[in-house]
Amino acid sequence: MTSLGLDVLFKGINMQRLLAGLWVSLRISLIAIAISIFLGLVVGWLMTRKNIVIKAITRVYLEIVRIMPQMVLLFIVFFGTTRLFGWNIDAEVSSVIVFSFWGVAEMSDLVRSSLISIPKHQYESAYALGMSEVQTYLSVIIPQTFRRLVPLAINLITRMIKTTSLVMMIGVVEVLKVGQQIIEANRKSSPNAAFGVYLTVFILYFIVCWPISMFSKKLEKKWS
Amino acid sequence: MNWEVIQSYLPLYEKAALLTLKIGWLGIAFSIILGFVCAIIRHYKIPVLHRIVGIYIELFRNTPLLIQLFFLYFGLPKIGIAIDAEFCGVLGLALLGGAYMAESFRSGLESIEPIQTESALSLGMSRTQTIWHVILPQAISSSVPAFVANIVFLLKETSVFSAISLMDLMFTAKDLIGLYSKTIECLAMLVIFYLIILLPVSIVGSIVEKKLRFAGFGE
Amino acid sequence: MKNILKKIAATGLAAVTAIGIIGAGTALASEDADTLYRSVDEIIESGTINIGVFSDKSPFGYVDEYGEYQGYDVYFAQRIGEDLGVEINYVSTEAANRIEYLQTGKVDIILANFTVTPERAEEVDFALPYMNVALGVVSHDDNVITDLSQVEEGQQIIVISGTTAETYLVKNNPEIQLQKFDTYAAAKSAFENGTGVAWANDNTEVIAFAIENEGYTVGIDSLGSADTIAPAVTKGNDSLLSWLNDEIVSLGEENFFHADYEATLADTYGLDYEDTLVVEGGVIAAAEEAE
Known part of the structure; x- marks a missing residue:
């Protein structure tokens, strides 16, 4: 009978270590998400302005993010910046920078498309009723934009959480790396640990991401 | 920047780019087929299968490709299912992509009003004819933007193949950095090669998106 | 059509910017490093x-x-x-x-x-x-590799990216196909799972592996020069x-x-x-x- 290698999880504090590892990647994504939401709102609003310079810059920025794999960006920030500029950025900070860089782009694009999806006559009617620009935004545009935006933004959040699994590749000791360490330290006593440990990591990610995407689906249904 | 170094690395990068392309496109092709089948199963609520497909889609949409690959490549052999790295890469990408494609395609199917099916049926078209001539063309064209976004996303995801030792662009760059410490050259070549692979897709994607808008109904 | 041109212009510009940043950086590179x-x-x-x-x-x-x-x-x-x-x-x-x-x-x-x-x-x-070290090669018991010439075409040897074993084989036996991994954990798992006919690494490491795991033999215990750690x-x-x-x-x-x-x-x-x-x-x- 082959064992499924789940026993290693109950040795010492291994399960806690895995969870702590998961927290490392979650923490990176949470910080990046906070930055992305905040800056994304600002940049997204900027994008709807008719200024040609802003348009050009944001367009180029979006294209870079769209084309470059996050892993490449991670390598450039983690190894490249030290080589190029002499900045020594630690792996977790590099990850936050890269995921924010990516998140702000995606978020601002969502904000922009939600904003322009509001028909022009809504603005015009608001002005005709004598509302100021600020009033128009606060009580007419933002509430409508919000409903379109939130489900999409939550979707982006799960994508960011999933993508933070890449930080292992630049040496952050997160859940997958801890998993490898556990497999290595128990190679002799429990040769099938790879199955149990990777399955556990897989399920852990699912437990984190699934409720969030369910929530976003629900909101989308409710508000559409 | 040392041009001689770049020249000497060039063949290695070319080989890696070909591998990235090969696995990427194979995976994408299978993911489209898989996504298509799954979407139809989901949309027409085919019994039993529809539940299984639902679970599959949720599982693979809510876990990272990197973890999926680790499980497929290192975990499964422990229970007797050994697969080679390239196959594993294609499989991983197809499974991940299939889940995404299925959702995009399904929302395309759902965007078509039931009245269209009813009208087609009342015109004397058979069920198959209706699906083939009325529903699918519209569903496909309305899910094209999402399809293109998925393809770009999947091609970018190939960068994690390095974790299961496929000598793709990412691994080649890392390996060369480890061997000869020419970090800047290696990173610059990495960026350029990804641009070569992804720029055309991104551009062609936006052209296709425009051309296929013809089926927009009632706008 | 205009939009497509715009898109091409934007992507092209993105490419130029990316390369530009790297280029500019390179100019600064040597001084600070x-x-x-x-x-x-x-x-x-x-x-x-x-x-x-x-x-x-x-x-x-x-x-x-x-x-x-x-x-x-x-x-x-x-x-x-x-x-x-x-x-x-x-x-x-x-x-x-x-x-x-x-x-x-x-x-x-x-x-x-x-x-x-x-x-x-x-x-x-x-x-x-x-510490002293040399290179060693461990293989499965049913096909012990005692000489690198035994590795047939189409067969692979596992190495870890950035190790002396990799450098040695790339330099001295370029005809052998290498399967490279970036972590020890990954290399060992893959070797156990039947990837590659042998695994080349520091002899200390492969000896330890053969002792700790059943079914493996170190066919070559000293390859290349004797080195130190x-x-x-x-x-x-x-x-x-x-x-x-x-x-x-x-x-x-x-x-x-x-x-x-x-x-x-x-x-x-x-x-x-x-x-x-x-x-x-x-x-x-x-x-x-x-x-």
Whole structure:
């Protein structure tokens, strides 16, 4: 009978270590998400302005993010910046920078498309009723934009959480790396640990991401 | 920047780019087929299968490709299912992509009003004819933007193949950095090669998106 | 059509910007790169030393089930921390990252089973050695590879990216197809799962693997030249380098590395390998014989 290698999880504090590892990647994504939401709102609003310079810059920025794999960006920030500029950025900070860089782009694009999806006559009617620009935004545009935006933004959040699994590749000791360490330290006593440990990591990610995407689906249904 | 170094690395990068392309496109092709089948199963609520497909889609949409690959490549052999790295890469990408494609395609199917099916049926078209001539063309064209976004996303995801030792662009760059410490050259070549692979897709994607808008109904 | 042109223009511009940033950076590159290390005084003042070790290479550097770093390299690292009077921050490293971590100042010392080679010595500074090593090749019992010529076309040998085994095979046996992995954990898992006919690595490592796992034989126990393993610091970090050298010499007086071996490696290798593996006081056995 082959064992499924789940026993290693109950040795010492291994399960806690895995969870702590998961927290490392979650923490990176949470910080990046906070930055992305905040800056994304600002940049997204900027994008709807008719200024040609802003348009050009944001367009180029979006294209870079769209084309470059996050892993490449991670390598450039983690190894490249030290080589190029002499900045020594630690792996977790590099990850936050890269995921924010990516998140702000995606978020601002969502904000922009939600904003322009509001028909022009809504603005015009608001002005005709004598509302100021600020009033128009606060009580007419933002509430409508919000409903379109939130489900999409939550979707982006799960994508960011999933993508933070890449930080292992630049040496952050997160859940997958801890998993490898556990497999290595128990190679002799429990040769099938790879199955149990990777399955556990897989399920852990699912437990984190699934409720969030369910929530976003629900909101989308409710508000559409 | 040392041009001689770049020249000497060039063949290695070319080989890696070909591998990235090969696995990427194979995976994408299978993911489209898989996504298509799954979407139809989901949309027409085919019994039993529809539940299984639902679970599959949720599982693979809510876990990272990197973890999926680790499980497929290192975990499964422990229970007797050994697969080679390239196959594993294609499989991983197809499974991940299939889940995404299925959702995009399904929302395309759902965007078509039931009245269209009813009208087609009342015109004397058979069920198959209706699906083939009325529903699918519209569903496909309305899910094209999402399809293109998925393809770009999947091609970018190939960068994690390095974790299961496929000598793709990412691994080649890392390996060369480890061997000869020419970090800047290696990173610059990495960026350029990804641009070569992804720029055309991104551009062609936006052209296709425009051309296929013809089926927009009632706008 | 206009929109497509715009799109092409934007993507093109994105490409140019990306390349431009790299190009501009390169121009600045050489000047700043070499002041990234911290001297001994700076390390003591900060109260923490960053030491790069393996976290998946039992019994040299690994993490136990309580999350503590263990192994032959770690035992030495622990002592360095004590003697400097600072806390140790262990940085988990992969083989291919070791030089990079030093050159970018992400760690002060690499103690990750780092074999001394002339190529590496151009990139980093090695202190005195503390272990002997050569290359070895382990294979499955049913197809023991005792000579590299046995590797048939279409068969692969597993190596870990950034190790001396990789460099050696790339240079001396370019006809052999290599299957490269970036972590020890990944390489071992794949080898167990039947990828590759053999695994080439430091002989210490492959011997340990064959002892710890059933069904494997070390067919080639010494390939290439006999080398040594030593701590490495960022090139030019002379104060830390000379501190380390003094430390290794003085530790020799108390037979520290023999104690290290007995505490960490004896379980795996038994005591037979003690004198072949351990280098005490930075003095290589061959040199001793010559005296």
